[in-house]
Amino acid sequence: MGHGEAGTAGQGQDMLQLITDKGVRVSHPELDPYIADVTDEELVKLYEDMVVVRRIDTEATALQRQGELALWPPLLGQEASQIGSARALRPDDFVFSSYRENGVAYCRGVDLTDLIRVWRGNASSGWDPYEINMATPQIIIGAQTLHATGYALGIQQDGADSAAVAYFGDGATSEGDVNEAMVFAASFQVPVIFFCQNNHWAISEPVGLQSHIPLAGRAAGFGIPSMRVDGNDVLAVLAATRWALERARSGGGPSFIEAVTYRMGPHTTADDPTRYRDANELEDWRAKDPIARVAALLEASGALTPAMEEQIAAAADGVAKDLRAGCLGLVDPEPEAVFAHVYATPNSWLERQQEHYSRYLAGFSADTTEGSN
Amino acid sequence: MSTMTFGRAINAGLRKAMEDDPKVLLMGEDIGKLGGVFRITDGLQKDFGAHRVIDTPLAEAAIMGTAVGLAYRGFRPVCEIQFDGFIYPGFDQIVCQVAKLHYRTQGRVKMPITIRVPFGGGIGSPEHHSESPEAYFTHTSGLRVVAVSNPQDAYTMIRQAIACDDPVLYFEPKRRYHTKGEVEEGGALSLAPSMESARTVAAGTDVTLVTYGPLVSTALDAATAAADDGVSIEVIDLRSLAPVDYAVVEASVRRTGRLVITHEAAQSGGLGAEIAASITERCFNFLEAAPVRVTGFDIPYPASKLEKHHLPDLDRILDGVDRALGRPNSQSGLEG
Structure with a gap:
């Protein structure tokens, strides 16, 4: 690996690719060995994953527009980065993500209703982190990179060969937490992967405001080997993640991957990107679509037929239907839930407030039954 | 031992x-x-x-x-x-x-x-x-x-x-x-006693003095000095600051009718304010005087040659006790 040695100037700054924008498979000596075992059938599965998560994303966005979700952070355009990386993981690896990694959560096996519980406002988290080995998504930008590093320190202490993966964006790379995480990860040589999806925009701020060099180039300053890949190329992302996992599992320490992609949609459904970015830029990236290029590649080889595409699209519609049904079926939380789990052990301050509030609420039902005031 | x-x-x-x-x-x-x-x-x-x-x-x-x-x-x-x-x-x-x-x-x-x-x-x-x-x-x-x-x-x-x-x-x-x-x-x-429990470290009848950490021994010294003056101070070491064991503080104030809180931290928005408010809510009718706070001032921590003016010491605590008791004190003659 050309990037295996820390401290090499300019390491990890060329963007590596295995599938071109037009869907042509190109070889790359560093990446090829990592995906040599991937069959056409497996590539079709990755294609299907991407179609499904895009469909989930479309449905969730529609649910927000219809007033059923308070907010939704679309991943449109980032399907290859999320599927390619998440499908490289083992169940015993542990993911620490931001709020946009819904495609990663899908790969981890999240229940669809748990995916939107937070965004409907029913709870502050969706799933049990230990059931799918993925932490509750983090809203504070970059904070989860430290959690991943600490978790990886725990893996190291336990002598396990699993890895922790931190997902974050280009904007997060400016946060102190992300930089401190890389300092700690390098210092202790823990099995963590810093997976940065450079989607070019931190709400309205272009990546050039965060950094004047490719983000992957920053890792060298911490002594962390890095790789910069086409984040819209699911095979390249899969290969890069396997490279980083191999390093983590064999005691090689942390790695940094910059997946160069593009946020085709708004930051969240509350955002309006037309205020700050050029429509032409969007068109340029539309031509680099992560799903279309895999479809083109598989169609050319005959591994993907129109009938299969229809079947996959129908399956994705079915997932969307389930998502919608789960969303609409969510029951509003009971008032007592507001006090639940602040502490793991009894707390006299909170017990008193809860007791007072219960009496307050009970007052309303008493008024009703007595019919007086 | x-x-x-x-x-x-x-x-x-x-x-x-x-x-x-x-x-x-x-x-x-x-x-x-x-x-x-x-x-x-x-x-x-x-x-x-x-x-x-x-x-x-x-x-x-x-x-x-x-x-x-x-x-x-x-x-x-x-x-x-x-x-x-x-x-x-x-x-x-x-x-x-x-x-x-x-x-x-x-x-x-x-x-x-x-x-x-x-x-x-x-x-x-x-x-x-x-x-x-x-x-x-x-x-x-x-x-x-x-x-x-x-x-x-x-x-x-x-x-x-x-x-x-x-x-x-x-x-x-x-x-x-x-x-x-x-x-x-x-x-x-x-x-062992619960981590959440406060402890009465000196029994007294005239005024309840609530504190924690470094000022507990200062408060005990104040109680000893006050005793010479005929004033009986009950000193409570909070131990837990969140949550505060209000049951212990409240029981004491119901007996003494007077509350002084002292801490090194600045006064405004501090723990003393919270304790004064909570105790006032819980046993207002038992209070003989407004709760008194003896605290650090609302300043950045000063240079070390000035810190003796900032930190509550035995005399400032006793001055606070005098305020709670309505005895002549540094604030005598001032409104509020």
């Missing part, structure tokens, strides 16, 4: 907690070979290894953030913040993550993290080395906050803090590190 310094008692408590549970590990700056700048972790790295007593790079946010990750994996990290005034880079991780993760995950992820903070003044240090930041944390739901005042509590409560499934801020009065006391080592935590 053996005699040991306050600092040694914390060390012994840490050692016991590490022996009892292999998932306990210590993290902090200079805590390994050096044993910490106050030597509280002296000898622990040598005995437990560098993997359990971890010298970290100098980044408080990362100490707290990696502790969160370790807790996610089932560890019980004990983090040393070198000085009170150095905690702020870690504030975001403490307030947004350590404090809230149990609530956010609906109890699925526990955060049994102990954050040790040497706090308070009186040691003649430059800025950032003498602060009392406890109110920031008592105002943050999800955290437990304790302040210890004597070697026995220091020993027992560090063990309780580490065993607690909630995150605990453990404030150590650094100017008392060399105070000696009797410490009963070992002992089942289930038999």
Whole structure:
């Protein structure tokens, strides 16, 4: 690996690719060995994953527009980065993500209703982190990179060969937490992967405001080997993640991957990107679509037929239907839930407030039954 | 039972907690070979290894953030913040993550993290080395906050803090590190007084004096001095600052009818205000006088040659007691 040695100037700054924008498979000596075992059938599965998560994303966005979700952070355009990386993981690896990694959560096996519980406002988290080995998504930008590093320190202490993966964006790379995480990860040589999806925009701020060099180039300053890949190329992302996992599992320490992609949609459904970015830029990236290029590649080889595409699209519609049904079926939380789990052990301050509030609420039902005031 | 310094008692408590549970590990700056700048972790790295007593790079946010990750994996990290005034880079991780993760995950992820903070003044240090930041944390739901005042509590409560499934801020009065006391080592935590309980350290009938941490011994001195003057002060060591054991304070105030609260931290928005309000709500009809606060001023911590003017001492506490009793005092003749 050309990037295996820390401290090499300019390491990890060329963007590596295995599938071109037009869907042509190109070889790359560093990446090829990592995906040599991937069959056409497996590539079709990755294609299907991407179609499904895009469909989930479309449905969730529609649910927000219809007033059923308070907010939704679309991943449109980032399907290859999320599927390619998440499908490289083992169940015993542990993911620490931001709020946009819904495609990663899908790969981890999240229940669809748990995916939107937070965004409907029913709870502050969706799933049990230990059931799918993925932490509750983090809203504070970059904070989860430290959690991943600490978790990886725990893996190291336990002598396990699993890895922790931190997902974050280009904007997060400016946060102190992300930089401190890389300092700690390098210092202790823990099995963590810093997976940065450079989607070019931190709400309205272009990546050039965060950094004047490719983000992957920053890792060298911490002594962390890095790789910069086409984040819209699911095979390249899969290969890069396997490279980083191999390093983590064999005691090689942390790695940094910059997946160069593009946020085709708004930051969240509350955002309006037309205020700050050029429509032409969007068109340029539309031509680099992560799903279309895999479809083109598989169609050319005959591994993907129109009938299969229809079947996959129908399956994705079915997932969307389930998502919608789960969303609409969510029951509003009971008032007592507001006090639940602040502490793991009894707390006299909170017990008193809860007791007072219960009496307050009970007052309303008493008024009703007595019919007086 | 053996005699040991306050600092040694914390060390012994840490050692016991590490022996009892292999998932306990210590993290902090200079805590390994050096044993910490106050030597509280002296000898622990040598005995437990560098993997359990971890010298970290100098980044408080990362100490707290990696502790969160370790807790996610089932560890019980004990983090040393070198000085009170150095905690702020870690504030975001403490307030947004350590404090809230149990609530956010609906109890699925526990955060049994102990954050040790040497706090308070009186040691003649430059800025950032003498602060009392406890109110920031008592105002943050999800955290437990304790302040210890004597070697026995220091020993027992560090063990309780580490065993607690909630995150605990453990404030150590650094100017008392060399105070000696009797410490009963070992002992089942289930038999020790609850970490949440306050303790009446001197019985009295005229006024209730509430304090914690470094000022407990000052308050006891004040009670002794007042007794010579015919005034009987009941001194309560809060021990737990979040939550406060109001049952003990309230029972005392119902008997004395007068309340004085003293702490080194600044007055406005502080713990004294919270206690005064809570006690007024709970037993207003038993109060003979308005609660009195004797605290540090609302100033940045001053230069060490000025700190004696900032820190409540025996005479300022007695002046506060006189205010509560309506005796001649420094505020006599002033409205309010």
